[in-house]
Amino acid sequence: MQLTPYSQPSLMESPDETVLIFDGSFEGWLSAVFYAYAHRLVGSPLSIVSSFDHVPNFLANEIWIKNNEEQATRVLIKIKQILPLREVVWAFLSEDAKIYTHLFRVVVYQLDNPNKKVMQNFAHPDVQAVQVAIKKVGRERHRMQAFVRFEDTTQGVYLAKVSPDFNVLPLLGDFFAKRFADQSWLIFDVVRGYGIFYDHTEPKAGVREIAQIDEVVLEDSSVIHTDREPIYQRLWQAYFRHVTIKERINPKHHIAQLPRRYWQYLTEKKGI
Secondary structure, three states: OOOOOOOOOOOOOOOOOEEEEEOOOHHHHHHHHHHHHHOOOOOOOEEEEEOOOOOOOOOOEEEEOOOOHHHHHHHHHHHHHHOOHHHHHHHHOOOOOOHHHHHHHHHHHHHHOOOOOHHHOOOOHHHHHHHHHHHHHHHHHHHHHHHOOOEEEOOOOEEEEEOOOOOOHHHOHHHHHHHOOOOOEEEEEOOOOEEEEEOOOOHHHOEEEEOOOOHHHHHOHHHHEOOOHHHHHHHHHHHHHHHOOHHHOOHHHHHHHOOHHHHHHOHHHOOO
16 A cells, blocks of 8 residues: 555545445445555545445545455455454444544554554544444444344244344354354344354354345244244243342333343343
8 A cells, every 4th residue: 555644634525525435345445445545545535435324415526436355355454464453343343424434544544653553542533433433333242142032943043133233243153153052043133134144063164144034034033933932932031020129120220231222132021
């Protein structure tokens, strides 16, 4: 990458701004970063936006970026050398409309200051935005690890449906593969329309991505429940009722620790 002086343009689009629009994938964002450097756009008013967040602006110079595996790989190698890749990926998975521009500016900031650990400069506005996104994604990942509820199905696969605030499914595979290594399971993100699947009979295949499942099952997974699943659910609900100390119920604290948006797929909350 060729280094050019870093300046911090406004996130707001202006008549002189260039907007790079990518397909929403990490490879697409990496390709956009490559394009910005290859066409000497660093230092000029520049935004990188996902096609899902794109709002046409006829006053801006809008450029649609095509994914390029070779270019994306070159940028990825460079980012690994200068920044913690884990933090970059976690921030990216926040799907915040402005995070792609913030991440690009952090990359530029680090390249312009090779002797600094820029991710520790919390006073920098772009670094600060990235760190906030990382914390949000980390918190959602932790909650998903605790709040995923599997259902026993006639397909020989334990199914769990989730609706996380952020795209954390890529961060859950290793955790559940280790925790349920002797079972086949599928965790499906209803909001984003994809899932992760693990087949215990093919452990070397690891966790794989599933693009879609039957719409009927998405609507009502009880259609593929085994005869045991309703029993499991009643036992689970009974357990939670019996361990609850009524005199110490604190609804406000409970909702703070377990927000209502997670209740939809929690077995112990069904019927509440």
